[in-house]
Amino acid sequence: IRHNYIYPGEGLALLPGRSETNSVIEFFRVNRPAYSVEMLYEFPGSGDIDWEELYFSLRSISRLEEVWYFSEHAGKYRFMFPNAYVIESPGNKTRLPDFDADTNFADAELYAYLDDAELKDGRYRVNYSVRTGSIQVKILNASNLRRFIKVVGTGDFYLDFLFFEDYVGSEDERRLKVYIYGAYTLKNEFIVLKLLKYPYSTLAKRVYTIFSALIGDFHEADLPVEFPEYLR
Structure with missing residues (x-):
């Protein structure tokens, strides 16, 4: 997985x-976030x-509820998202199923409750x-993210996953790639x-964890369960 931490003044x-990357x-x-990370995975x-x-x-x-990680702050392993599920709206935390038999393979908008171990x-x-040839997922926080104080304001945490088909070498060899962008301002x-x-690696850890948990071993994905050392 290639990655790039975007420091102030960089692009x-x-x-x-x-x-699709216009978003x-x-x-x-527009937002000029203080911390950004890009990843590219083939x-x-x-x-x-x-x-x-x-x-x-x-x-x-809801698959995100299964994810363990080592918290450097707590000094132990813990669930990253003790509660992760679909909700009706930002004001209603009632748990809904991820999808049902009537869910179409199509554009969609939903709300999710992610009770992060560190950003509540x-x-x-x-x-x-x-x-045709791509799926994009855009995730934006619709509430403040808090610890004992406000850590991230509404609309200041953003993830963008773009899965797309690309040709490698010749048009006979197609590959699935994903471009990942994550950002927040504190x-x-x-x-x-x-x-x-470590605000950059804290961001990268969340981005990587959400991505790797949702795709599992799709299309022979080969990703370490632990947050990779080279992304720290």
């Missing part, structure tokens, strides 16, 4: 030349891509876009940075 470096460019231009599997299977894997929000009580808007930064000593 996007791994962005593929596709129109990333626009968020980066799936090892070859052959036809089962886009419908991928879509429903990405709709499986998060509600997110999740948008799915389906095109509130009360002078206090928060005493808790989040």
